Amino acid sequence: MQIPLVDLRWQHRLVQDELNAIFQRILADPYADDLTYARELEPMLAAYFGVPEGCAITVQSGTSAQFLALKALGIGPGDEVITVPNSDLPTTSSISHTGATFRLADVEAATHNLDPALIEAAITPSTRAVVPVHMFGRPADMTRIRELAHARGLLVIEDATLALGAEHRGVKAGLWGDAAFFSFAPRKVLGGFSNGGLVLTRDPDVAHRVRLLRGYGQDPSIMEKPIHERHQQNGMAGIAEGYNFKLDGIQAAVVLTKFPYLHAWGELRQAVAERYAAGLIDVPGVTLPAPIGEDRHAWRNYVILVPPAKRDAIRHYLAQNGVTTSVMYAPPIHLQPVYRHLGLGEGSFPVVEALADSLLALPIYPGMTEEQVDYVVEKLREAFLLDTKL
Numbered sequence: 038m039q040i041p042l043v044d045l046r047w048q049h050r051l052v053q054d055e056l057n058a059i060f061q062r063i064l065a066d067p068y069a070d071d072l073t074y075a076r077e078l079e080p081m082l083a084a085y086f087g088v089p090e091g092c093a094i095t096v097q098s099g100t101s102a103q104f105l106a107l108k109a110l111g112i113g114p115g116d117e118v119i120t121v122p123n124s125d126l127p128t129t130s131s132i133s134h135t136g137a138t139f140r141l142a143d144v145e146a147a148t149h150n151l152d153p154a155l156i157e158a159a160i161t162p163s164t165r166a167v168v169p170v171h172m173f174g175r176p177a178d179m180t181r182i183r184e185l186a187h188a189r190g191l192l193v194i195e196d197a198t199l200a201l202g203a204e205h206r207g208v209k210a211g212l213w214g215d216a217a218f219f220s221f222a223p224r225k226v227l228g229g230f231s232n233g234g235l236v237l238t239r240d241p242d243v244a245h246r247v248r249l250l251r252g253y254g255q256d257p258s259i260m261e262k263p264i265h266e267r268h269q270q271n272g273m274a275g276i277a278e279g280y281n282f283k284l285d286g287i288q289a290a291v292v293l294t295k296f297p298y299l300h301a302w303g304e305l306r307q308a309v310a311e312r313y314a315a316g317l318i319d320v321p322g323v324t325l326p327a328p329i330g331e332d333r334h335a336w337r338n339y340v341i342l343v344p345p346a347k348r349d350a351i352r353h354y355l356a357q358n359g360v361t362t363s364v365m366y367a368p369p370i371h372l373q374p375v376y377r378h379l380g381l382g383e384g385s386f387p388v389v390e391a392l393a394d395s396l397l398a399l400p401i402y403p404g405m406t407e408e409q410v411d412y413v414v415e416k417l418r419e420a421f422l423l424d425t426k427l
């Protein structure tokens with residue numbers, strides 16, 4: 038049996054007729070432009086989140102979504118932004134690209150999420166914002182994070198790239214902050230064939246600035262008109278120096294097609310997670326994801342902890358048996374070569390470092406069968422039984 042970390046074929050089979058129809062529309066429409074499907078997708082996303090129309094802005098990637106959200110909220114040179122060291126590199130690089138500086142704070146061992154108790158110590162007179170990451174799709178403790186941040190006059194910008202569909206206290210991830218950003222990269226919870234992202238805010242002024250910056254800095258009220266209307270216009274109005282960060286038209290069409298399945302596919306991920314938990318609960322040496330309580334996990338990843346000394350051998354055994362695993366995101370950000378100059382050596386963030394040595398992401402995706410989950414469980418058990426030889 039071959040089980041990739043994420044297998045998209047099942048969902049592609051499910052939507053292929055709808056996709057074919059949408060591609061035919063693109064091919065047959067003389068006025069199809071890069072925003073044709075974004076114009077349909079964005080109101081759908083705004084309605085899903087219950088934000089004002091115009092406040093869900095599709096962009097080129099999660100990385101550009103974060104960059105634009107920070108810029109639109111006025112983050113720039115001289116500012117500091119607090120985030121976590123166990124995220125993907127773009128979480129910190131997007132902060133740096135605005136000219137601001139990131140400051141790292143450790144996470145809670147049980148959830149892999151920003152530890153609210155450590156925010157205070159990371160605040161300096163230059164701190165402007167906090168970027169919690171809903172790691173692996175589990176919502177961070179947004180109640181405390183938002184309370185703490187807002188009490189200190191800090192903005193909250195959620196990294197919800199892994200958490201589309203997650204909820205904390207009945208409120209969707211992405212609605213807790215002053216803004217949030219999501220990713221539509223192919224192997225995220227909901228993805229295109231290639232990159233995509235979303236900025237979410239409740240604030241129409243912030244949304245306007247994001248729109249302005251994603252579309253070259255041209256006045257969005259002209260820039261976002263259908264192409265034939267734009268061409269009829271007497272020129273454009275360049276009111277800022279922006280970027281070309283619009284969502285690619287094909288990806289908008291793909292995400293639009295898949296979006297109605299978001300909830301159902303989330304339920305399937307949940308069922309995979311539950312089956313893993315039931316199958317692995319009595320395997321000594323395996324730590325399962327902590328219970329989620331009343332919150333809703335998006336299960337972008339199913340991440341267990343295994344003894345660090347055995348991890349390579351376990352991965353090797355699983356790979357030999359056709360099961361792909363991953364150790365995302367390791368090594369932690371502060372130990373990556375690009376940040377060596379910061380002098381944040383080993384021991385700087387002990388919880389994140391311990392997690393990075395132990396974590397193991399197992400395959401999870403909608404369409405993963407019970408047989409496939411059971412097979413991964415069986416091979417993991419075997420790996421532990423071979424323990425002495427490993």
Ligand SMILES: Cc1ncc(COP(=O)(O)O)c(C=O)c1O
Pocket residue numbers: 098099100101124125127128170196198199219220221222232233234
């Ligand atoms: C936690 C996290 N933040 C940000 C990003 C950036 O998203 P994208 O790949 O869409 O640019 C990623 C994705 O890979 C991620 O995993």
